[in-house]
Amino acid sequence: MKNSVLIIIFSTLVIIKSLAQGLTKNAKGEGSVLFKGNHLTLDVAESKISFGLNNLQNKFGDNCGFVWGINANGKNESGITGLIGEGTVVPNASLNGFIGVSISNGIPKALNNRLDKELASYRELLEKLDIGSMEDIKKTILMNTLGDDLKKLRENQLKALENALTQGFYIDNLKNFKSDEGTSDEIQKKEKSAIEKITISGKRILANVEKQQDKLSTDIQNTENEINTSNFFQHIIYLSGGAGSTSFKLVPQIKTPFSDSFIDTTFKSRNIGLGANFLFKNIIIGVSYKYVLRNNLSTLKEKVYIIRTKSTNDNQSLIEESKVSAYPVSEKKPYLEIPLNELNFDIVFNRKLDDKSKNLLLINPYINAQVFSRNKLVIPNNLSIGCGLYYYKESGKFLGGIYFELPDVSQAYEKLKPVDDQKLLAPYKRVVIGLTGQMTIGSFLNLF
Amino acid sequence: MPKLTFKFKINVVDGMRPKQIRINDGQKKDKELDDCQSTEDPNVFEGEIIATVILTTVEVSVSGVGALSGLTGSFNITLKANDKKLFKEDQELKVNDGNRFSFFKKQVKLPQ
Numbered sequence: 253m254k255n256s257v258l259i260i261i262f263s264t265l266v267i268i269k270s271l272a273q274g275l276t277k278n279a280k281g282e283g284s285v286l287f288k289g290n291h292l293t294l295d296v297a298e299s300k301i302s303f304g305l306n307n308l309q310n311k312f313g314d315n316c317g318f319v320w321g322i323n324a325n326g327k328n329e330s331g332i333t334g335l336i337g338e339g340t341v342v343p344n345a346s347l348n349g350f351i352g353v354s355i356s357n358g359i360p361k362a363l364n365n366r367l368d369k370e371l372a373s374y375r376e377l378l379e380k381l382d383i384g385s386m387e388d389i390k391k392t393i394l395m396n397t398l399g400d401d402l403k404k405l406r407e408n409q410l411k412a413l414e415n416a417l418t419q420g421f422y423i424d425n426l427k428n429f430k431s432d433e434g435t436s437d438e439i440q441k442k443e444k445s446a447i448e449k450i451t452i453s454g455k456r457i458l459a460n461v462e463k464q465q466d467k468l469s470t471d472i473q474n475t476e477n478e479i480n481t482s483n484f485f486q487h488i489i490y491l492s493g494g495a496g497s498t499s500f501k502l503v504p505q506i507k508t509p510f511s512d513s514f515i516d517t518t519f520k521s522r523n524i525g526l527g528a529n530f531l532f533k534n535i536i537i538g539v540s541y542k543y544v545l546r547n548n549l550s551t552l553k554e555k556v557y558i559i560r561t562k563s564t565n566d567n568q569s570l571i572e573e574s575k576v577s578a579y580p581v582s583e584k585k586p587y588l589e590i591p592l593n594e595l596n597f598d599i600v601f602n603r604k605l606d607d608k609s610k611n612l613l614l615i616n617p618y619i620n621a622q623v624f625s626r627n628k629l630v631i632p633n634n635l636s637i638g639c640g641l642y643y644y645k646e647s648g649k650f651l652g653g654i655y656f657e658l659p660d661v662s663q664a665y666e667k668l669k670p671v672d673d674q675k676l677l678a679p680y681k682r683v684v685i686g687l688t689g690q691m692t693i694g695s696f697l698n699l700f
Numbered sequence: 701m702p703k704l705t706f707k708f709k710i711n712v713v714d715g716m717r718p719k720q721i722r723i724n725d726g727q728k729k730d731k732e733l734d735d736c737q738s739t740e741d742p743n744v745f746e747g748e749i750i751a752t753v754i755l756t757t758v759e760v761s762v763s764g765v766g767a768l769s770g771l772t773g774s775f776n777i778t779l780k781a782n783d784k785k786l787f788k789e790d791q792e793l794k795v796n797d798g799n800r801f802s803f804f805k806k807q808v809k810l811p812q
Binding site: 310312313314356358359371375378379381382385418419420424458461462469472477479480481483484533534602606607608612646 | 725757798
């Protein structure tokens with residue numbers, strides 16, 4: 253009951269297919285573009301859960317950084333699954349990961365070094381000017397407040413200078429100067445005159461400060477401008493690898509008792525390869541090349557066997573029935589595990605649908621090729637091409653889309669069959685349309 | 701004269717990352733700025749900058765990178781001495797077609 257409720261909840265969120273660590277999908281699984289950020293994907297159709305962690309988001313814009321990520325998929329026949337149990341991979345589970353390097357020009361190195369130098373010089377100059385102009389203003393105060401009758405003004409002004417937010421504010425606030433109440437007219441006149449002189453000299457000192465700091469400030473501004481007008485890019489080069497296991501039953505021959513006919517088999521898949529992602533403007537190019545160990549299970553036909561057991565007692569009989577799903581194999585149709593290489597190539601265009609980039613569309617043409625099959629008679633080399641269209645919102649945690657794929661362009665699998673059994677069809681009749689839905693913990697905007 | 705301390709708060713959206721904020725000769729960038737990322741909201745960067753200020757104005761510069769043109773964030777700066785904001789309204793940070801955003805103003809009047 254609990255499982256059923258969960259499945260109903262999840263089915264409102266996710267449509268078909270799950271995400272591995274790739275962002276986009278093809279009919280066989282993931283694409284080659286890495287998804288930045290942590291994600292959780294649920295797949296009701298396959299009772300599958302996928303969970304990924306990586307640090308790509310934190311490296312966005314860093315000049316150079318180490319990147320890593322892991323992704324786990326789990327699947328149980330009974331429904332929602334635990335991923336890994338007691339340190340061993342459970343049936344229908346896989347664990348993949350990648351490590352690599354991210355390079356980008358968030359602040360280009362040469363400009364960064366230049367900016368650091370300019371800023372250090374600027375800091376040195378400002379500190380020097382700060383001390384120098386402070387002394388000059390103090391001297392100005394002292395020189396214009398000579399005599400005992402201006403002693404109070406002198407002390408007050410030196411104190412005001414010390415307490416002012418900045419020297420600029422001290423000079424600026426002099427325009428509001430008023431002599432203390434009870435000060436004689438004669439002294440008021442002298443104070444006013446002194447303040448006017450301090451103001452004029454102070455302004456001159458600060459004008460000189462402004463002039464001197466302006467040159468270095470302009471240099472810094474130019475460097476910052478140079479950084480901000482250079483087009484941003486990010487390149488990620490990674491090594492990926494993973495392993496998985498799937499359990500199923502094979503039926504080489506029917507034996508008695510019938511239950512002995514079914515051989516429990518575990519396929520331990522593995523893959524290792526290289527990949528790269530290139531981000532420039534609103535485009536990501538992804539490419540990956542992997543060594544993969546595959547089996548030919550998809551070419552075998554699954555059958556459901558029903559075993560009936562009859563028990564009789566007097567004039568009564570009891571019939572028990574159990575169902576077993578298994579793959580019949582023979583010498584002509586054997587079960588085999590074949591190493592091959594896989595090439596994925598994706599281009600992802602991220603198009604904003606409004607000025608504020610609140611609604612977005614991903615357009616993802618892709619190529620998926622199986623090459624260098626070690627047994628072409630069982631798993632032939634083949635090429636699939638397709639295009640995915642995905643919609644998401646800036647604040648969205650869900651990416652929904654549709655993909656169109658022409659699988660096995662040259663119909664290599666079909667050509668393995670005897671000529672009479674071959675059904676070679678025109679490409680437009682073989683186009684596969686699939687729906688995909690992915691949920692993420694973060695936001696899909698982090699994919700770029 | 702002692703240097704002034706400024707508090708800054710940069711709000712971005714997913715897909716944006718600030719790379720530098722500068723007030724006169726005071727600057728936070730890269731790792732230092734990453735350390736200012738709020739633990740509650742990763743799109744908020746809050747911290748302090750100490751700068752040498754002689755005049756009544758300061759230069760303010762903020763820049764970063766963004767996944768998509770059009771993404772918009774904002775920032776403001778507060779003078780710690782009197783807890784007053786340098787800008788009446790938060791200033792906009794918008795990602796341009798080169799996947800960058802920036803703000804620069806040469807003479808920002810300090811609040812008294």
